[in-house]
Amino acid sequence: MKIRLDLFILITSLLSLTACQGQSNAKNMNEDKTKNNPLLCDPETGSCELPGGETKEASITPSPTTDKKVKLVYFTDPICSSCWGIEPQLRKIKLEYGDHIDIEYRMGGLLPDWSYNSGGISGPTDVAGHWDEVSIHYDMPIDGDLWLEDPLDSSYPPSIAFKAAQLQDEAKAQLFMREIREMVFLQKKNIAKWEHLATAAAAVGLNVEQLKTDFDGKAKSLFEEDLKLSRESGVRGFPTIIVLDNSGRQEVVHGSKPYAFYEMAILKLDPNISKNEYSKDPGSLFSTYHTLTAKEYSVLSGTPRVESEVLLNELTEKGVLTRSTTKNGSIWVRKNSK
Secondary structure, three states: OHHHHHHHHHHHHHHHHHHHHHHHHHHHHHHOHHHOOOOOOEOOOOEEEOOOOOOOOOOOOOOOOOOOOEEEEEEEOOOOHHHHHOHHHHHHHHHHHOOOEEEEEEEOOOOOOOOOOEOOEOOOHHHHHHHHHHHHHHOOOOOOOHHHHOOOOOOHHHHHHHHHHHHHOHHHHHHHHHHHHHHHHOOOOOOOOHHHHHHHHHHOOOOHHHHHHHHHOHHHHHHHHHHHHHHHOOOOEEOEEEEEEOOOOEEEEEOOOOHHHHHHHHHHHOOOOOOOOOOOOHHHHHHHOOEEEHHHHHHHHOOOHHHHHHHHHHHHHOOOEEEEEEOOEEEEEEOOOO
C-alpha cells in the first residue's frame, strides 16, 4: 500500500509539471499558430497539433454515468503518428484496468484535405521524412514512403469507417482501428481507399456490407459529432486523453507520455481502483494481442527492449511467430492468428 501511495505522490507531481509545460506550450502556440501542421507531429510534446483555433485547457462535459467509475475519452485519428506511438501504453492500460474503466474513442479529423500548407509541409511528399523520424523517436515501426507512393488525400474516410464500425461492435471497432493503423504505418496502404477499409473490416469480423451502408449514411453524422465534441472540449492535438469520473472530475493527458502518466490520471480519480494482474509470457500476450512490436512486447512484459527483440526473433525461428519488417522496424504476428 505504501508503494502505491508513493507512486501516487510521485506522478501527481509529474502531472502537475506536465500541466505547467502544457500552459507554456499553449502560449507559444498562440504566439505563432501559422507554424502548426497536423501531420508535423512534435516528438517533444508528443502531439499532432491542429492548425489555428483558440487554445484552452481541454475539458469535456460528462456523459451519463455507467457502472464503471472512470472513463477515458480518447481523441485520436487513424493516421496520427503520435497516437501510434502510444499503442504500447494503451494496450497496457486495457490489460491492467480494462475491467474497471471505459475507453471511448473519438475521431479528431487530423487531415481534412491538402488545401492548406504550413509548418514546413505543403504536400504529401513532405510527410515522408517526418514519419521516418517519428518512427525512430517512438521506437514504433512506421514507413514514411507511403506519402511518396500512395498518399492519402484525407483522414476523414478511415475516420468515418471507424464510426461505422462502432455502430456494429465497439470491441471489433477498436480491432479495426488497429488493423488500419498497421496498414497505413507498416504496409504503406492508403486507408482512405474503400478496398483497404473493406479488407480490414473483414479481417476483424465486421459485416462489410453493413459497414459500407453505414459509411455512406449515419456514420458521417457521428463523425461530425466527434469533430464538434473535439472543438467544444478544447482539443487542439492528438492524442488527447481526458480521464473523468462519474462526478465530473477530470484529468487531461496531452500527447504521447510514459505509461505512468496515464495510470496516475486514473488513480488520481479513483485511488482504490483494482489493478488486474495478467500473464506476461509470450503465449498469453500474443493470445490477447495477435500482433506486437518489440516496444509493445517490452512494455507489456516488462522485458528490456533489446532482450524483447531477441526473444521475439527466437520465437520466430521456432515457428511460433512470423515477423514482418519495414525499413524502420518490425512487427511480430502469432501464426494462424489472421
